[in-house]
Structure formats: structure tokens, C-alpha cells
Amino acid sequence: MSLGGVPAIAVSGLAKSYRREGVPVPALAPTDLVVEEGRFVTLFGPSGCGKSTLLRLVAGLEVPDAGEVRLFGRSPAETARAKALSWAPQSPALLPWLTIRQNLALPQRLNRRADRHPDPARQPRPVEEVLEEVGLAAFADARPAQLSGGMRQRAALARAFVVGAPLMFMDEPFSALDELTRNALCWRLLEVWEKHRKTVLFVTHSAFEAVLLSDRVLVMSPGPGRVHADIAIDLPRPRRWEMTETAEFAALVAQVKHALWAGLGEGERP
Amino acid sequence: MIAQPARRLLAPAITFLLLGLAWQWVAGRHGAILPSLLDVAGDLAARPAFYAANVWTTASVALAGLVLGGLAAVLLAICFVQFRFLRDAIFPVALLLNVTPIVAIAPALIVVFGFNATPHVIVAAIAAFFPMLINAMAGLQAIDAEALEVFRALAASRLDIFLRLRLPSSLPHLFAGGRLAIVAAVVGAIVSEFTGTADGIGAAIVLATAWLNLVQMWAAIFCSAALSLALIGLVDLAERLVVRR
Numbered sequence: 001m002s003l004g005g006v007p008a009i010a011v012s013g014l015a016k017s018y019r020r021e022g023v024p025v026p027a028l029a030p031t032d033l034v035v036e037e038g039r040f041v042t043l044f045g046p047s048g049c050g051k052s053t054l055l056r057l058v059a060g061l062e063v064p065d066a067g068e069v070r071l072f073g074r075s076p077a078e079t080a081r082a083k084a085l086s087w088a089p090q091s092p093a094l095l096p097w098l099t100i101r102q103n104l105a106l107p108q109r110l111n112r113r114a115d116r117h118p119d120p121a122r123q124p125r126p127v128e129e130v131l132e133e134v135g136l137a138a139f140a141d142a143r144p145a146q147l148s149g150g151m152r153q154r155a156a157l158a159r160a161f162v163v164g165a166p167l168m169f170m171d172e173p174f175s176a177l178d179e180l181t182r183n184a185l186c187w188r189l190l191e192v193w194e195k196h197r198k199t200v201l202f203v204t205h206s207a208f209e210a211v212l213l214s215d216r217v218l219v220m221s222p223g224p225g226r227v228h229a230d231i232a233i234d235l236p237r238p239r240r241w242e243m244t245e246t247a248e249f250a251a252l253v254a255q256v257k258h259a260l261w262a263g264l265g266e267g268e269r270p
Numbered sequence: 271m272i273a274q275p276a277r278r279l280l281a282p283a284i285t286f287l288l289l290g291l292a293w294q295w296v297a298g299r300h301g302a303i304l305p306s307l308l309d310v311a312g313d314l315a316a317r318p319a320f321y322a323a324n325v326w327t328t329a330s331v332a333l334a335g336l337v338l339g340g341l342a343a344v345l346l347a348i349c350f351v352q353f354r355f356l357r358d359a360i361f362p363v364a365l366l367l368n369v370t371p372i373v374a375i376a377p378a379l380i381v382v383f384g385f386n387a388t389p390h391v392i393v394a395a396i397a398a399f400f401p402m403l404i405n406a407m408a409g410l411q412a413i414d415a416e417a418l419e420v421f422r423a424l425a426a427s428r429l430d431i432f433l434r435l436r437l438p439s440s441l442p443h444l445f446a447g448g449r450l451a452i453v454a455a456v457v458g459a460i461v462s463e464f465t466g467t468a469d470g471i472g473a474a475i476v477l478a479t480a481w482l483n484l485v486q487m488w489a490a491i492f493c494s495a496a497l498s499l500a501l502i503g504l505v506d507l508a509e510r511l512v513v514r515r
Contacts (some may be wrong), residue, residue, distance in 0.1 A: 061419055081427040087423030089416035097438050097513070109434070110426040163424070 006073045007201040009035035014067035016053055026224035040200045042214040050225015051203045059087055059169040083114040084122050086163035088170040092156035094144040100155050101140040107163045124164040134158045150181035170202045173233045194238045207256045217256050221263025229259035305484040311486045325493050327470040331459040335394020335453050340402045347406035352445040368400040372461050379465040397458030401450035409443025410436050445509040452501045
């Protein structure tokens with residue numbers, strides 16, 4: 001449902017600096033960005049390139065120094081109040097005293113005011129259905145400590161899906177996992193996303209992941225953080241495993257990597 | 271090799287046995303300094319009602335102090351975490367209260383409240399207050415920053431963040447504080463009973479000193495240790511009932 005052509009994410013002149021020992025250090029140079037509804041867009045770059053800062057600003061978790069964020073025409077704060085965005089942090093951040101089922105149900109228990117006047121763009125999903133979808137139904141009554149790292153991260157993604165928000169923000173959700181687990185999780189995310197097609201802004205420092213998941217990869221570079229390349233990934237959907245072994249896929253991964261290197265200083269490139 | 275559980279019991283048992291033998295060796299040579307453990311045990315067995323009554327008096331003072339001081343500390347810690355200004359304004363007072371020796375306060379409180387349980391409960395409460403305050407503050411601030419962001423991204427209310435995140439996160443700290451606080455409350459109660467009362471373990475010790483009754487003095491000291499242990503056990507039990515893992 002497109003609201004009269006209003007983009008899902010519209011960012012203009014967004015800038016942020018942090019204070020380090022009293023000295024302001026620019027984290028994000030003035031940035032403009034438009035994301036259409038239903039797109040999976042990845043922010044890709046080395047550490048310190050401002051990708052997490054940009055994501056956090058868009059999600060309303062930080063206040064910008066300058067510029068503006070509009071999510072379907074609303075501010076991030078208004079969007080959060082309507083429960084129309086969901087956030088998946090770097091660590092699973094599950095509550096250890098709750099079972100997996102109770103953790104997934106958490107978004108339903110918070111901010112009940114938004115549920116009394118539900119946002120039309122939001123489609124909350126039953127916990128049981130999402131548990132099934134991410135393959136955790138058998139572990140619904142377990143506590144987070146009883147699960148593996150990969151399962152915990154899956155539960156964290158599931159918690160974000162339960163919100164049913166039209167906008168999802170994911171800050172390197174796989175970064176703490178080993179490569180096999182993260183690949184498996186990546187495919188799981190892809191499968192679930194292709195079913196529901198929410199607008200996703202995703203942060204990663206894996207070129208493979210960026211190409212596999214995204215419609216668009218925004219390559220960022222540091223000092224100060226900025227988007228310096230916007231690469232369209234025109235691979236057909238649904239994406240299949242075989243695609244990752246094609247020359248076309250390899251070329252896109254190479255293109256993304258080269259764009260990354262182009263943004264780095266002398267001596268930081270391979 | 272000895273099995274693990276047996277070793278866990280046997281090792282301290284050997285230590286206590288050796289300590290007991292050393293004690294008896296000293297007591298056998300210097301009876302004016304240390305009474306025989308057998309005499310102490312004999313006195314405990316001969317006058318159970320006397321010791322039970324005194325333990326009960328001190329226990330109720332300590333528990334009342336824990337509830338009063340602990341509750342005040344937790345409520346204050348909640349305010350401190352929510353309102354920075356209150357913390358800056360009131361925390362120095364709590365600090366001052368903590369560095370003031372309890373022995374110095376007890377007589378002053380008896381002047382104010384008279385010869386009844388009130389001043390003793392207040393001293394126990396003051397003693398329990400600070401360890402509880404420090405632990406409650408640490409606990410209420412020890413929340414997973416990323417979980418807090420999940421809450422914020424859903425525009426969770428302050429009350430929701432408190433009830434569903436801060437409070438449950440702080441429970442292990444609160445019980446750790448409770449263990450320290452109950453021991454402090456027992457110390458506070460006994461020290462307070464040194465002055466201006468005829469009841470309680472503290473009074474039993476002071477009276478024994480006056481009569482040079484070493485047996486009663488040590489029996490009362492052992493009672494106080496047993497009381498502290500039992501109360502710590504009570505806090506442990508409460509934790510096991512409340513905190514699910």
C-alpha cells in the first residue's frame with residue numbers, strides 16, 4: 001500500500017557528529033536518501049563509515065545534528081508511537097527471564113495505545129505463526145540461555161517480524177555468528193522477507209550478504225561517513241542458491257567490493 | 271579419589287574439626303580467656319528458652335530493619351535512576367549516613383525514642399539501607415542497552431521499561447544486596463542492643479561481660495552467627511522463589 005507515492009524512507013541533509021574528549025568528530029556527513037516501499041536496501045561499508053549511525057538516525061534511536069528523516073511522511077518518533085517500525089539490534093537482546101514465546105510476544109505487550117488505534121500499514125503477526133516460520137516452534141518454551149547463538153538471533157529476528165511493521169531496521173544482526181550459521185540465517189531471512197516484502201534497511205560488512213539480500217546496496221566510506229556508491233542489484237526474485245554461483249552474482253559482489261575500496265584511503269585497500 | 275559432593279562436605283568439616291581442637295587446646299590452658307566448647311554447648315542445651323527468646327528479639331529487630339531500610343533503599347534507588355537531579359541532591363546524604371559509625375548513632379536514637387524496640391529497629395534499618403541502595407542502583411542501571419533500544423523503537427512507556435526491563439534485570443542485584451543488608455541489619459541490631467535494653471543477643475553479650483560469664487558470652491556470639499546464616503538462607507530461599515532461570 002503506497003501512500004500516494006510517499007517514499008518509505010526519505011532522508012535529507014542528515015548529519016551527525018559525536019563528541020570524543022570534548023572534540024566533535026563527524027560520524028555522518030550530510031546525507032540524502034530515498035527508499036521506495038517494499039525494497040530491501042543494505043548499507044555496506046567498513047567499520048567507522050557511519051552505516052550504523054545512519055541506520056540509528058533513520059530509526060529514531062539518535063537525534064541528528066541537522067537534516068530530517070521522514071518515514072512514509074512521518075517522523076521516526078511518530079512512526080515508533082504507531083509501532084510502524086521494528087528494530088533488530090546487533091545482539092539478540094532477548095530477555096533472559098522470559099521464554100522464547102514470551103520474548104516474541106513482547107512487542108504486543110509494549111505500547112498498547114498503538115494497538116487501540118492500529119496503523120493501517122501495520123499487520124501484526126501471531127506469535128505462533130512466526131515461531132513456525134523461523135523454525136523455532138519446538139523451542140517456544142525454552143529460555144534464551146538454552147538455545148544456540150544462531151537460534152537466539154533467529155528469535156530476535158522473529159520478534160521483529162511479530163511487530164508486522166512496514167519498516168524494518170537491522171543493525172548487523174548476524175555479526176556475532178560463525179559463517180555457516182550466518183549463511184543459514186541469511187537464507188532464512190531472505191525466505192521470510194520475500195514472503196512479506198516489508199521495506200528493510202539492513203547494515204552489514206559482508207559483500208556477499210549485501211548482494212544476496214538486497215535490491216540496492218549503498219556503499220559507505222569513512223572520514224566522515226557518507227554514501228559514495230548506490231548499486232542496483234537486479235537479480236531476479238526469489239533468489240536461489242544457484243544464483244550465488246553465477247558469474248553475474250560474482251560480478252556484483254566484485255562491483256560492491258571495488259566501490260568499497262574506491263572509498264578507502266591509500267594503504268587501506270588490498 | 272573422593273566423590274565431589276562428599277569432598278565438598280568433608281573439606282570444611284576437617285577445617286572446623288581442627289579449629290575446634292585448637293579452641294579446646296587454648297581453653298584447657300587459659301580458661302579465663304576462652305570457655306570450653308562443651309560448656310558453651312551445655313549452656314545452650316540447658317537454657318534453650320533464654321537463648322531462643324534473645325535470638326527471636328534480635329531476629330525480629332533485624333528483619334524489621336531490613337524491610338524498612340531495604341524498602342527505603344529500593345524506592346530511593348528507583349527515584350535516583352529515573353531522576354538524575356534527585357540522585358545528585360540526596361546521594362551525599364546517604365553517603366554521610368554510611369560513614370557515620372552505627373555505634374555512635376544508637377545512644378542518640380535511644381534519647382529520642384526511649385527504651386523500646388524503635389531505636390534498635392532504626393539502627394538496623396540504617397545499617398541495611400546502604401548496601402541495599404548501592405546494589406539496587408547498580409541493578410536498575412545494569413540493563414542490556416540493546417534490549418532498551420528494542421523497547422524504545424516500539425515507543426514503550428517509561429512504566430513499561432521499568433516494569434518489564436529494569437526491575438526484572440535488577441532482581442539478582444537486589445537479592446545480592448539483600449544478603450549483604452540482612453547481615454548488616456543483624457550487626458546493627460546487636461550493636462544497638464549493647465545500649466539501653468535487657469533483651470536480645472546484644473544485651474545477652476553485654477550482661478555476660480558485666481558478670482564475666484564467658485560461657486554465656488560465647489553462646490550468644492554463636493547464636494548471632496547462626497542467626498545471620500539462617501537469615502541469609504531466608505534471602506536465598508526468597509530468591510529461588512522469585513528469580514526464574
